[in-house]
Amino acid sequence: MAEGLMKKLYGQKAYVQSAGVKNDMEVDGFSIAVCRELGIELSRHRSRSFEEMQLWGDDLSQFDLIVALSPASQRMALELTRFHHLDIEYWPILDPTGLGEAREAKLSAYRQARDQIRTKMLDRFGPPIEENT
Template sequence: MAEGMMKAFYGHETYVQSAGVHSELEVDGFSVAVCDELGISLSGHTVRSFDDMREWGDDLGSFDLVVALSPASQRRALDLTRHYHLEVEYWPIMDPTGLGNRREEKMDAYRAARDQIRTRMIERFGEPTQD
């Protein structure tokens, strides 16, 4: 969700790559739906781990900043600072997975997480430069 929002808000002036502690094949459908409400397409995005990035040839040392959205990703990012010069920021974003019983309750939880990410991005990087 965060990668798609960064690209939509700030274009391609900065290279952005989303990574997690564990890789999955597809982005969560609720994440796709709530970003689509803002006109941000996540279709075609995949979730990969830091290890996947290294295996696929990404130079983790070329990144300046890692924004961790969970305690587990913060720990993994801090581990990387032993080998790479990276700045790590932790943004405590609510984890919407597993919240709510009905579809609309789940969508509300994902919207809240999306809006938390959007607020943190604007606080950190300024108002979006893209329409």
């Protein structure tokens, strides 16, 4: 979700790669639905684990910033980058998985998480690029 929002707001201004502590491969259907509401297509998006990034040649030291959205990902990022100089920021975002029972309640939780991420991005990186708003 975060990678799609970043690309929508800032286009090619920055190279973005989403990664997690583990590889979930398929993007959650609720994430796809709430991002589609903003014109962001995630259905073909695949997430990677930090280990897969390294195996596939993404050198973490080439990144300027890692944004961790969970305490577990923050710990993993700190461990993997202990020999590299790059910034790691923790953004405490609502974890919508497992929240709500009915479809609309689940979508509401995912929208809240999506909007929290969007607000954090705007606060951190400034106004979006005109053609992507």
